[in-house]
Amino acid sequence: MSIILDKVNFSYSQETAYKIQALKDINLKIEDGEFIGIIGHTGSGKSTLIQHLNGLVKATSGGIYFNGQDIYDEDFNMKELRSKVGLVFQYPEHQLFETTIFDDVCFGPKNLGLDKKTVELRAYEALRSVGFPEALYFQSPFDLSGGQKRRVAIAGVLAMKPEVLILDEPTAGLDPAGRDEILDLISKMHKELAITVILVSHSMEDVAKYVDRIIVMNQGSVMYDGTPKEVFRQYKYLEEVGLAAPQVTYLMHELHEKGLPVNLDATTVEEAKESILCALRNNEAKRLQ
Amino acid sequence: MIRDITIGQFYPADSVIHKLDxxxxxxxxxxxxxxxxxFKGILGLGIIxxxxxxxIRMSKVPFKFMTKGLKAIVLLLIITSVFNLLATPGDIVFWKWGSLQITDKGIIxxxxxxxxxxYLILGTSLMTLTTTPNQLTDGLETALxxxxxxNVPVHSIAMMMSIALRFIPILIEETDKIMKAQMARGADFESGNLIQKAxxxxxxxxxxxxxxxxxxEDLAMAMEARCYNGGEGRTKMKPLKYGKCDYISYGVVVGFLVLVIVAAVLLPFPQG
Structure with a gap:
């Protein structure tokens, strides 16, 4: 169960004056159960890349293999791929259309050709797993707040029971509380439903806390691919392409330069706290000796 | 599919035609x-x-790009030519079946x-391809x-036009995005009969x-926030001004029309 991208190239508006090469020679392997963050500044090709993963966009050249099958094969079942690889777009609340929230969540599983009972069961499960209040199930989705609409939209994709869940900037336009809620929810789903999650973002802070692998995109190609610690060690290069490492990385480097032997690999506030306290304690002990 | 519409699309290039007023x-x-x-006759057609x-040569717009706009009217072309062919009475009748006939005049x-x-589509799309929508409405507003x-609200009409034109690509993009989002949820826009498709x-x-x-709503709010209240007393950042090329072009265009009319009078063959 993995997705392999082999030398994928893609350009928009080929053979016109507007031609833009959005992806250059992408080679990636996405394993089962991974929690991946894709990071890049605006226009770096993140969104284009993820649309390749469920076949919405066809690569200009190169191949994509889902569980060993070439998705560009004539007899490959695209519909099945789209149910296995769920994609939540940016501002997903803009795609709601049904009269009630429950009906909207039913749209995905209904398209899979399941019977009514299974469809409703799945919609119910999906709405529950995004923690949506049951009292609102049969209200119009257009009356909800932004954060709640987003939950409904995520549930709409979850109801298709994907094996891989891709979220394009799920926190865009949400306040800090809403952002934490959605990110915690995603991390919970990753653990409880045991699915592969790919999170697209341009905020390092968001991603550092949750993911265990980061792919940095720059101008259509993969710049770094590794664990958060490995990637953030390159913070100086990240800055050059308009990205930044989490605040704590800077703090730790600064402290290290000032002579405090802290752990430079700390990426979250918790880790940083531990490391600083530990270093201070060591210093104290040395001074007393 | 949606991106094939060339009407109202601007093609950036550095040419004399692009720079004209x-x-x-x-x-x-x-x-x-x-x-x-x-125009009448082969000579007029040749001039045109x-x-x-x-x-087209001077505009530096690739010919291939222009013919894309023709695809949309293929059906219309076929219908007009078939009707003209079959329903025009003439002097020499080649074939007759009921009220349908093929005559010399019909063919012509x-x-x-x-x-x-x-030619109509090519010529008009050439204008939109070489003029940005903003310039176009600007020109229209000044000309009208x-x-x-x-009491014709020229400014409002021009503003509506430029907003409408501005929103075409945005709405196309939006359609594309929503389509993809629904396709990701398993929606199918292509198969099925007409009712299922609808x-x-x-x-x-x-x-x-x-x-x-x-x-x-957002746009109206943003415009009001910047004190927009119609065209009264509004000045332009780039007022339209005629240059030397523009006067020459006026001359060329008038000369062209005169030539076509003269050709129609002198040699109306083969229309009579």
Whole structure:
């Protein structure tokens, strides 16, 4: 169960004056159960890349293999791929259309050709797993707040029971509380439903806390691919392409330069706290000796 | 699929035609259309063809790009040419079946009509391809200014036009995005019969309308926040000014029309 991208190239508006090469020679392997963050500044090709993963966009050249099958094969079942690889777009609340929230969540599983009972069961499960209040199930989705609409939209994709869940900037336009809620929810789903999650973002802070692998995109190609610690060690290069490492990385480097032997690999506030306290304690002990 | 529409699309290039004043281009297009419908005979057609080919050449817009716009009217072309072919009475009848007949005049008419329509699309899309929508409405507003005196809200019309044109690519993009989002949820926009296809449009159209209304509201708010209250006393950042090239072009265009009319009078063959 993995997705392999082999030398994928893609350009928009080929053979016109507007031609833009959005992806250059992408080679990636996405394993089962991974929690991946894709990071890049605006226009770096993140969104284009993820649309390749469920076949919405066809690569200009190169191949994509889902569980060993070439998705560009004539007899490959695209519909099945789209149910296995769920994609939540940016501002997903803009795609709601049904009269009630429950009906909207039913749209995905209904398209899979399941019977009514299974469809409703799945919609119910999906709405529950995004923690949506049951009292609102049969209200119009257009009356909800932004954060709640987003939950409904995520549930709409979850109801298709994907094996891989891709979220394009799920926190865009949400306040800090809403952002934490959605990110915690995603991390919970990753653990409880045991699915592969790919999170697209341009905020390092968001991603550092949750993911265990980061792919940095720059101008259509993969710049770094590794664990958060490995990637953030390159913070100086990240800055050059308009990205930044989490605040704590800077703090730790600064402290290290000032002579405090802290752990430079700390990426979250918790880790940083531990490391600083530990270093201070060591210093104290040395001074007393 | 949606991206194939070339009407109202601008093609950036560095050419004389691109730099012309939009009023000149509007005037030239009008004259060109008149010429298309007054010309008679092979000589007039030749002059128009030369004129069109010359301008296409000068505009540096690839010909392939222009013919894309023709695809949309293929059906219309076929219908007009078939009707003209079968329903025109003439002197020499080649074939007759009931009220349908193929005559010498019918053949000429159907060929001419097809050429006219093709040239019409080519000429007008040439204008939109070489003029940004903003320039176009600017030119239109200035050209129609005299109508203000008889209480025609020229400015509002021009503003509506430029907003509408501006929103075409945005809405196309939005449609594309919503379509993809629904396809990711398993929606199918292609298969099925007509009723199923119409039904499958609901998940696309509802969000599209919702977002269009939201955008309209936001835009109105943003315009009011910047004290927009119509055209009264409004100045322009880039006022339109005629240059040397523009005057020459006016001369060329008028000369072209005169030539076409003269050709129609002197050598009306083969239309009679």
């Amino acid at each position: 939009p009023r000149v281009k509007l005037f030239a297009t009008m004259i060109y259309i008149i010429a298309l419908f007054v 063809t030369l004129f069109l080919a010359g301008i 008419n159907s060929v001419l009509m097809t050429i006219r329509l093709v 200014k005299p109508l203000n005196k008889i 039904k499958s449009m609901v998940p696309l159209l509802v969000p599209l309308f919702v977002s269009a209304f939201r955008r309209a």
